[in-house]
Structure formats: structure tokens, C-alpha cells
Amino acid sequence: MTAVVDTAPRSEKSGRGPGRWAAPPRPVWEERPSRAGLGAKGLVLALASLAVLFPLWIVVVTSLSSKRTIDETGGLVVIPKDLTFVAYSELLGGGQVQRAALVSIGVTVVGTLFSMTVSVLCAYGLSRTGSLGHRWILMTLLATMFFGAGLIPTYLLVQALGLTDTYLALILPSAVSVFNILVLRGFFMGISPELIDSARIDGAGDWRILWKIVLPLSRAVLAVITLFYAVGYWSAWFNASIYLTDQDMMPLQNVMIQLVQKQQRPVGLSTQINTGQLSPLAIQMAVMVMALLPVAVLSPFVQKHFRKGMLTGAVKG
Known part of the structure; x- marks a missing residue:
């Protein structure tokens, strides 16, 4: 006697169509980003943060610099030196x-x-x-x-x-x-x-x-x-x-x-x-x-x- 192997999907055996259990397609923006996408987002965020924080850094460092340091740099100071309040x-x-x-x-x-x-x-x-x-x-x-x-x-x-x-x-x-x-x-x-x-x-x-x-x-x-x-x-x-x-x-x-x-x-x-x-x-x-x-x-x-x-x-x- 030849054995019959049941190869039907579980959804079909239960009498339900496969569409009933299939997950609906997710929008593109809900998909998990790839490593390249995460890297690009991190790079853009870092550049935006740098564009905001770097001018603020210059203002703070210049305000804390001595007159000699400002005269040596010829204006705005980027690298801290001889800080004073x-x-x-x-x-x-x-x-x-x-x-x-x-x-x-x-x-x-x-x-x-x-x-x-x-x-x-x-x-x-x-x-x-x-x-x-x-x-x-x-x-x-x-x-x-x-x-x-x-x-x-x-x-x-x-x-x-x-x-x-x-x-x-x-x-x-x-x-x-x-x-x-x-x-x-x-x-x-x-x-x-x-x-x-x-x-x-x-x-x-x-x-x-x-x-x-x-x-x-x-x-x-x-x-x-x-x-x-x-x-x-x-x-x-x-x-x-x-x-x-x-x-x-x-x-x-x-x-x-x-x-x-x-x-x-x-x-x-x-x-x-x-x-x-x-x-x-x-x-x-x-x-x-x-x-x-x-x-x-x-x-x-x-x-x-x-x-x-x-x-x-x-x-x-």
C-alpha cells in the first residue's frame, strides 16, 4: 500500500484561504532601513549637528579667550587657549x-x-x-x-x-x-x-x-x-x-x-x-x-x- 503524504498548506487544511493569514503589505516608510540607509541618516544628522554646534562653539570659545589669543588668531578663535572669564x-x-x-x-x-x-x-x-x-x-x-x-x-x-x-x-x-x-x-x-x-x-x-x-x-x-x-x-x-x-x-x-x-x-x-x-x-x-x-x-x-x-x-x- 502506498502512503499518501499530505503536502497541502496548513491554511488549506483548515479550510481557510492563504489570503486570510497573509500579512498586509507594509508601507515603504515602515520598513526597517538597511545599513546603508542608517549610515546615510547618521551622516546627515552629524553634518546638521556640526553646522549648528560649530558656530556656537566659536562664539563660546572666543568669549572665553584672552585678548592676546584673539590678537594672535586675528579674530574668532576655534581652538581653546588661555581661557578666562x-x-x-x-x-x-x-x-x-x-x-x-x-x-x-x-x-x-x-x-x-x-x-x-x-x-x-x-x-x-x-x-x-x-x-x-x-x-x-x-x-x-x-x-x-x-x-x-x-x-x-x-x-x-x-x-x-x-x-x-x-x-x-x-x-x-x-x-x-x-x-x-x-x-x-x-x-x-x-x-x-x-x-x-x-x-x-x-x-x-x-x-x-x-x-x-x-x-x-x-x-x-x-x-x-x-x-x-x-x-x-x-x-x-x-x-x-x-x-x-x-x-x-x-x-x-x-x-x-x-x-x-x-x-x-x-x-x-x-x-x-x-x-x-x-x-x-x-x-x-x-x-x-x-x-x-x-x-x-x-x-x-x-x-x-x-x-x-x-x-x-x-x-x-
């Missing part, structure tokens, strides 16, 4: 730069708190679709994104309010961003309505719901928007250039422009520069490092919130 100690020891840094810190802190308070309250009100004047207020805010009064009417308004030569002129004209409000509104609308309704049943009002429920659930987007406002205030220079005439009130960015572009010497350091103790180039690079340092320090701490905060807030409008 004289430029930073002189800048932070008093004078125009230290005062400008304190002004920038104060404007950034106060402005960010004010902007976040206004933006959160406005976004929460607009996220409640049954609130008074919800649709008209939203349409008005959207219109400001496409139509603006212009520089001259804004300057005349600030002047009529008596805000020129005051620190409020550095905060109020750019205190609110409609884009940030819309991002916050989209995030707030994504919070479960059942959660808010249950809080209302328990007797919670809007203020308590906002403080106890909405804000704790929105830490990611709040971190992102806070960083946006803080970087905007810290980097702002245009408002100070048109609304302020007192040099003692100028923020750090405007002082940096005077040092780097206009080649002006900061008040309180002319003696050290004239006597050869400090290099003007080291002073310029040190001011640039001071202007970049807060953003470089704060960004990594909120980097993990960027993807979650921006994408979640942008899914629903």
Missing part, C-alpha cells in the same frame, strides 16, 4: 549690560505670566461653545490674524496711552497671540466633556474646573505655549527700539545690537577696553552667549512636551 565677570559686575540683562529677565517673567493668564482664560472661554458671544469673539480673533492695523496706528495708540518710555510698552503690544489661544482652545476642547459635566454635578464652578481639572490635564500644551511666550519676550528688540528712548531701559537684545552691529562700547567697560585688558570681540561674543543661554537651557526641559502639546492641540479646532 574676564569678559563675563566685567559684564556681570555692573554697567549697561548687567542692567539690560535684568530688564530682559523682568520683562520676560512678567510678560509671560500676563500673556499666559490672558491666553488661558480666553481659550477656556472659547472652548465652552455655549458661552456668551462665543462665535463673535472667535471670529474677531481670527480676523486679527489676517488683518492688522499696521505699525503707525499701533505706535500712535501706545503713545496716546502714555506707554512710551515705560516697560509696559515692551509687554502690552505683543501680549496676546491668537495662534497660541487657538492651540490652547483645541487642547481644552479635547478634554472629556463627561469629566467636566461630572464636576458641575458635584457643584464645581468654572474657576474650580479650570484650576483643578483643565490645567492639570493640560501641562504639556501649557509648557509649550509658555516657552513660546518666554522666547518671544526674551528675543524681542523691535518694541524697545521704537517705544524707548532711555538707554538705561533697553533690554539685552538691543544692547547686543548696539555692540555687534553698531560697534558701540557698553557703558562701564570703555576703560578696560582702552587699556588693553579686554578685547571688544570677546565682549561681543560674551553678550551673545548671555542672550542665547536662557533659551538653550530651558528648551531641553520642555522638549518632551512639544510633540504631545502641539499635535494634540492641533487635532481639533
Whole structure:
């Protein structure tokens, strides 16, 4: 008797077609990259990082270099030699730069708190679709994104309010961003309505719901928007250039422009520069490092919130 060997696939023996068990084709971008692809990606990433970090390295090393080293290299320093913190100690020891840094810190802190308070309250009100004047207020805010009064009417308004030569002129004209409000509104609308309704049943009002429920659930987007406002205030220079005439009130960015572009010497350091103790180039690079340092320090701490905060807030409008 001849034995019959069953060579049919397992899928056919079970009475099911092979297509039922076959995995669907994966998109090209989901396939595991080859070694050549991984190497190319690593090379591109390394070159991009080098293009960003190398100029920053030059600025930091030059700011820490002595006047003799800068004179020997003829300008910017690439290889560290005779490092010293004289430029930073002189800048932070008093004078125009230290005062400008304190002004920038104060404007950034106060402005960010004010902007976040206004933006959160406005976004929460607009996220409640049954609130008074919800649709008209939203349409008005959207219109400001496409139509603006212009520089001259804004300057005349600030002047009529008596805000020129005051620190409020550095905060109020750019205190609110409609884009940030819309991002916050989209995030707030994504919070479960059942959660808010249950809080209302328990007797919670809007203020308590906002403080106890909405804000704790929105830490990611709040971190992102806070960083946006803080970087905007810290980097702002245009408002100070048109609304302020007192040099003692100028923020750090405007002082940096005077040092780097206009080649002006900061008040309180002319003696050290004239006597050869400090290099003007080291002073310029040190001011640039001071202007970049807060953003470089704060960004990594909120980097993990960027993807979650921006994408979640942008899914629903």
C-alpha cells in the first residue's frame, strides 16, 4: 500500500484561504532601513549637528579667550587657549549690560505670566461653545490674524496711552497671540466633556474646573505655549527700539545690537577696553552667549512636551 503524504498548506487544511493569514503589505516608510540607509541618516544628522554646534562653539570659545589669543588668531578663535572669564565677570559686575540683562529677565517673567493668564482664560472661554458671544469673539480673533492695523496706528495708540518710555510698552503690544489661544482652545476642547459635566454635578464652578481639572490635564500644551511666550519676550528688540528712548531701559537684545552691529562700547567697560585688558570681540561674543543661554537651557526641559502639546492641540479646532 502506498502512503499518501499530505503536502497541502496548513491554511488549506483548515479550510481557510492563504489570503486570510497573509500579512498586509507594509508601507515603504515602515520598513526597517538597511545599513546603508542608517549610515546615510547618521551622516546627515552629524553634518546638521556640526553646522549648528560649530558656530556656537566659536562664539563660546572666543568669549572665553584672552585678548592676546584673539590678537594672535586675528579674530574668532576655534581652538581653546588661555581661557578666562574676564569678559563675563566685567559684564556681570555692573554697567549697561548687567542692567539690560535684568530688564530682559523682568520683562520676560512678567510678560509671560500676563500673556499666559490672558491666553488661558480666553481659550477656556472659547472652548465652552455655549458661552456668551462665543462665535463673535472667535471670529474677531481670527480676523486679527489676517488683518492688522499696521505699525503707525499701533505706535500712535501706545503713545496716546502714555506707554512710551515705560516697560509696559515692551509687554502690552505683543501680549496676546491668537495662534497660541487657538492651540490652547483645541487642547481644552479635547478634554472629556463627561469629566467636566461630572464636576458641575458635584457643584464645581468654572474657576474650580479650570484650576483643578483643565490645567492639570493640560501641562504639556501649557509648557509649550509658555516657552513660546518666554522666547518671544526674551528675543524681542523691535518694541524697545521704537517705544524707548532711555538707554538705561533697553533690554539685552538691543544692547547686543548696539555692540555687534553698531560697534558701540557698553557703558562701564570703555576703560578696560582702552587699556588693553579686554578685547571688544570677546565682549561681543560674551553678550551673545548671555542672550542665547536662557533659551538653550530651558528648551531641553520642555522638549518632551512639544510633540504631545502641539499635535494634540492641533487635532481639533
